[in-house]
Amino acid sequence: MRRAFVVVSTITLVVFAFQFVFAAVGAFTKPSSDSAYALHSITGMAVIPALVLLTTLFAALAKAPGRLIALSVLPLGLTLLQALLAALPEAFADETGSSTVVGLIFGALHAVNGIIAIHVVVGVVRAAGRLAAPDPAPPVPLNATQNAEAT
Template identity: 65%
Template sequence: MRKALVIVSILLLVAFALQFVFAAVGAFTKPAGDGAYALHSVNGSAVIPALTLLTILFAVLAKAPGRLIGLAVLPLGLVVVQALLAMFANAATDAAGASTPFGLTIAGLHAVNGIVAVHVVVGVLRGARALASPAPAGVTPVPVREGEPA
């Protein structure tokens, strides 16, 4: 299960990296139609949440420490914040439908939240790798949970 946790954490990090690529594709698509951000939307609303749920599941099954499980849950909340920020940014337009300074500020927070999410996933991956790596020779392993044999 610990190797599976590492693999799904890598996949989650790749999905987040692709999310930035898909955002750039949407931003640079000319003419910019409704489908310009389709890949960004599908990845952010389906792929990333599914991989996050798998990461949580494998963290629990791998008997990861509570801190790592909590860290694995965090991207799910950040995805919800992302959706809300995108919704507010799109709704904050003037009467003609043009962007407003407030809406652009919210859109900027959408990008910052994405960067935070990537850093969280890097932390999850580091924790997963540490959990999966064998103890060096001559070192007594520490139990993952209290009462559990080493």
């Protein structure tokens, strides 16, 4: 199960990285429309939550420490916050639909939150790798080494 935890958490990291690519595709698609962000939206609202839950399940099945299990579910909360931060800029648009300073701040926080989420996932992948690594050989007691040399 520990190996599966590493694999699923790594897949989750790759998908999170692709989110930045999908956002860039949406930002640079001309003419601009909401459909330009379709891959970004679907991945963020369906694929990532499913992968985060799967990662958390494998963390629990791998008997990871409670803190690592909690860390593995944290990206789900950050993903829910992403949805809110993505919606708020429109909510704060002026009467003509133009951006406002408050709306732009929430848009910027959407990007910052994405960076934080990917860093959390990197931490999960690293911790999963340490958990799955074989235990190092126990140190040989000094007396046993001396006794073996004496014989």
